[in-house]
Amino acid sequence: MANTYSKVGEMTTNDGVPLKVSLRRSQRKLKLWAFLLVAPLLVFILVSFIIPVVNMTMRGIENPQVANIMPNVVAALENWEGTELPDETVYAALVTDLTMGRKNKNIGKVATRLNYERSGMRRVITGSARKAAKLKEGPYKTQMIEINKAWGDVAVWSLIKRESGTFTSSYLISSVDRKTNDAGEIVAKIEDKQIYVNLFGKTLMMSFSITIICIVLAFPIAYLLATLPLAKSNLLMILVLLPFWTSLLVRTTTWIVLLQSQGVINDLLVWMNIIDEDGRLQMIYNQTGTIIAMTHILLPFMVLPLYSVMKTIPPTYMRAALSLGANPVTAFIKVYIPMTVSGIGAGSLLVFILSIGYYITPALVGGQSGLLISNMIAYHMQNSLNWGLAGALGFILLVIVLLFYALFNKVIGIDKMKMG
Amino acid sequence: MGSKSDFLVQFKNVQKSYDGVHLVVKDFNVDMVKGEFLTMLGPSGSGKTTCLMMLAGFETATSGQIILDGQSINNVAPHKREIGMVFQNYALFPHMTVAENLAFPLRVRKMGKSEVTDKVNRALKMVRLDTFANRRPAQLSGGQQQRVAVARALVFEPKLVLMDEPLGALDKNLREEMQYEIKHIHEDLGVTMLYVTHDQVEALTMSDRIAVFDDGVVQQLASPQSLYEEPCNAFVANFIGENNRLMGKVLSVSGDTCSVELEGGGGTIQATKVNVGQVGDRTTLSLRPERVMVNPAEGSCANLVNATVEELIYHGDHTRTRVSVSGSSNFIIKVPNTHNQQHMKKGESIRIGWDTDDCRALDAND
DSSP, rough: GGGEETTTTEBBOSSOOBBBHHHHHHHHHHHHHHHHHHHHHHHHIIIIHHHHHHHHHHHHTHHHHHHHHHHHHHHHTTTSSSSSSOOHHHHHHHHHHHHHHHHHTTTHHHHHHHHHSTTHHHHHHHHHHHHHHHHOSSHHHHHHHOGGGGGOHHHHHHHHTTTTBBBOOOHHHHHTTTEEOOOOOOOOOOOGGOOOOHHHHHHHHHHHHHHHHHHHHHHHHHHHHSSOOOOHHHHHHHHHHHHHHHHHHHHHHHHHHHHEEEEEEEEHHHHHHHOOOGGGGOOSSSHHHHHHHHHHHHHHHHHHHHHHHHTTTTTHHHHHHHHHTOOOHHHHHIIIIHHHHHHHHHHHHHHHHHHHHHOHHHHHHTTTTOOOHHHHHHHHHSSSOOOHHHHHHHHHHHHHHHHHHHHHHHHHHHGOOOOO | OOOGEEEEEEEEEEOOOEEEEEESSEEEEEEETTTTTEEEEEETTHHHHHHHHHHHTOOOHHHHHHHHTTTTTTSSSSSSSSEEEEEETTOOOOTTOOOHHHHHHHHHHTTTTHHHHHHHHHHHEEEEEEETTOOGGGSSHHHHHHHHHHHHHHTTTOOOEEESTTTTOOOOHHHHHHHHHHHHHHHHHHEEEEESSOOOOHHHOOOOOOEEEEEEEEEEEOOHHHHHOOSHHHHHHHHHOOOEEEEEEEEETTTTTEEEEETTTTEEEEEEEEOOSTTTEEEEEEOOOEEEEEEEOOOOOSSSEEEEEEEEOOOOSSSEEEEETTTTTEEEEEEEEOOOOTOOOOEEEOEEEEEEEEEEEEEEEE
C-alpha cells in the first residue's frame, strides 16, 4: 500500500497507473457493452425518426427550384440593382432557361414555387415557356414583355432574384402569416390569408384545455387505483387501459355515433325532453368534438403517471397530517396534492405534447373549427403538395414543443418526473 | 394509581375485527395515568398497533369504549383528537422544510405568525436541530429525521403522544441514543406517551409500564422490573429477556412453592408457584440465565441438577454457556467474567443450581 499515493492529491493503483485512468479503462468495456445493447434501437430511431425530422425541417428552408432550373437567369441577375427592368442579357437568359426547362419538363416546379410567393406566376411561367420556345431571335426583352406583361414588372424580377438562393426564409415567413412585399420588406398578409398564427394559438389553447380536463378527470381515478385493494384496482386498471387496446379509429368513430346531432346523446336528451327536436346540440365536427374525443384518447397518459406517483405515497402522510390537526380537505390540499406534483407534471407534459401534434382525431371529428395545426401540415403534405411550407410549419411546431419542454423542466424538473 | 380524574386514556373492553370472523384485539382494557410512559410490546400481528390506531382515530373500535380525558372519543374525527403521533417511517412531509413541517400543526390551528416561529424554534432547540430549520427532510440523516418527527408531534403541545415503532428504521447505536433522548423529553415535558414496539430492550429501557400483547390479548401489564422478574405466564417469560425453559409435572403444592418432576429424568425441583394447575398437571419452569449458579457449594441453594457443557461462547463481560439439562440441550447460563471464575471445557460434567425464588412454575402452553 506504500505506493497508493504517488504524490499528494493524486491517487494511483498499486502498479503506478493513476487511479482515474485505471477506472476509466475498467469501465470502457462496460460502456461498450451498454452501447452495443442500445445500438439497434439507436439505428432504428436514427433512420425512422431523426433523419425524417431533419429532412422535413430542411425542406422548410431549402429552395432548389429557381437556382437549378433557371441557372442562366440567376447568373445574369447577379449584378442587377433591382430598381429598374433588367437588360437584354437577362431576357436572353430567361428564354434559354424557359426553353430548356420546357424541354426537360422541369419548368412546372419553378412555376409552382414562384406561385407560392405571388399568385398567377404559374400561368406566367408555363405560358411564357410555351411561347418562348417559338421565338427565333432577339432582341428578346420587348418580345417577352409582349408575351406576358408580367416580365415588364420589376417586382417579378425582384421575386426571382430573391428566390434564387438555395435556401429561403419565405416558408418560415409564410408560416407566421407574413410575406415579403415588392419592396422586400416583411409585412403581414391580408387578413383573409392569416391562418397559421391563429391556428397555432388555437392548437395551444385546445391542448391546454385538454390537459386541464385530463388532470381533473384522471386525478380521482388514479387516486382510486392507488388506494383500492389489489383485486379491485386491477379491474379498474384494465378499464383504464381498455382504450389503449382499442383501435384509435374505432374509438374516434364511436364518439361520432354518440355525439352527432342524430346520435345517441342528442336522442336521449330529446327523449327526456331536456331539449326539443330543433335544439339538438352540435357536439361534433367542431372544437367540442375534438376536445371530447382527444381527452378520452389521452386520458390514460395522465392516469398512469399519476397512479405510479400516488402508489408510492404511503397513507401515513395523510394520517400524519390528520393527527397534526389538519382537517381532511386541508390535509389533502396541503400534503397529498403537493406530493403528486411530479405525476401531474409528467402527465401534463405527455398529454400536452401529444395533443399539440394530434392529427387523426381532429381530422375525423374536428370539422372546420376543430382542426389543429397538424391537420394543416397534413393538408400541405397530401393535398397542396407544398412540402416546404409543411416543413416550416412542422419546424415551428417542434420549436414550440421544445420550448414547453424547457419550461416544464425549469418549473418542475424533468429528472423528478415519473412517467409511469 | 390515583383517582379516576388522573386517567388520561382508558380502553374499556375494546374489541376489533377486520373481517367479522376473527378478533384482532380480543378484550383490551388499560387505564393510562397522566404523565405516564406506557409501552405496548408484542410480536407483529399481536394487535398492539391496531390499538394505537384506534386511539389515534385511524381505525374504529368494533366494540367497547375509548376514553380520552374523560370523554368517549369513539366518534371523534382524528384531526380533532389533539393527539400527537410519531410514525414508523416518520411521515415528514417531503415537500416542506423542517421548519415548515413543524409549523404545519400550528398553522392549521390558525396560530399567529410570530407565535408559530417562536414555538418552532423552541421545538427545534429541544431536539438540537436549530441549524437545520431550512433543510428538506431528505437532506437529514435517519436520526435527525426521527428527532424532527418527535418535535413535530410535540410542537402543538398535545396531551398525549403516540409512537408507532419510531426507532425501527435506525441502526443499533442510534436507536439506543434515541431511546434515551425520547425518555428525557418525556421526563422534561411530563407529556403522556403511548409507545408501540416489538423490541423488548427498547420497552424495558423507556417505559413506566409495559403491556405485553400476544394474540390480541394483553398477557401482562406491569412495570419493566416485575415483567422481567415476575412474569405471570410462559409467553411473557419467554418474550421478555432471555429465558430457560424446563418442562415438568407438578408433584405437590405447598403454599407459594411447588415441587416439580422434570421431564427427561433430571430429578425434582422446588419452584415458586405462579401459574400452575393442580397436582399432576404439566408446567413450564422459567429460569433466567444469570440466576443459575455453576458448581455451587453444597447446601447453598435449593435446587441442584447435573448438566453437561455443550458450547461456550465468549462475550467479553460474560461467557454464554450452553448446557444440556434433563434432556433439554438449550439451557443457557451466563457466567460472569470475574477473577475467581473457574474455566469449563466442552463436554465437561458440571452441577448447576438455583434458588426456589428464581425458578417460576408457569403454564405449560407455548
